[in-house]
Amino acid sequence: MEHEPIEQNLEKTEYPIEREVAMFKPWRQLKLRVGVSGDGFIQAIQDKGMQVHPYSQESMKSEDFILVDQETELALTVISVKELTGNDQASLEEIIDEAKKKGYQLCPNQVGPESRLQYEDQPKGEELIIGMKPIRNPDGIAELFAIENTNVGGKGEYRKLLLNEECGSDRLFNGWQKFIFLLPSK
Helix, strand or coil: CCCHHHHHHCCCCCCCCCHHHHCCCCCCEEEEECCCCCHHHHHHHHCCEEEEEEEEHHHHHHCCCCCCCCCCCEEEEEEEEEHHCCCCEEEHHHHHHHHCCCCCEEECHHHHHHHHCCCCCCCCCCEECCCCCCCCCCCCCCCEEEEEEEEEEECEEEEEEEEEEEECCCCEEEECCEECCCCCCC
16 A cells, blocks of 8 residues: 655645644743742842843732742743744734633743743743733833843843843734743643
8 A cells, every 4th residue: 555755644734733743842840939029039040140130020029920829830831923823923912812722821920930040051042931911010011021041232141031021912022932831731
């Protein structure tokens, strides 16, 4: 019996293979601890030689910053806006809608500082945005946490940061930008 060449089988696939492979691919486990305050996170991140942007410091002192009340282990995934939506740009609302349709869940906002603390081997130049309920800054602007290993001043000196990404209704995220979401519970 002859088999069709692989290329022909791929062309008959209803969805692009890249999207199927990306779906539900585990990235890493993350432990959310109890008993750590916003100030405690700031100090712990700085003690590891990393930086916390002033807006992120404000966010962790906000009443919208909610900490878990019991230690929790989470399974996380990273997916690009393009993989998730199929578009070169998308609003946060579109990104979250597509994530939920595919079974992903929003992260507790504590994932932001915990990820910065625990993801010490982040590659240079990488930025990951936390798929979470936005926190409003003192000016009322909706923001998400992001973790980044950025080139400071273009001089080849990289720093690991916890920062915030504005996510108002007029903000479009580019297809190459990557978000962290929770994998579906088993």
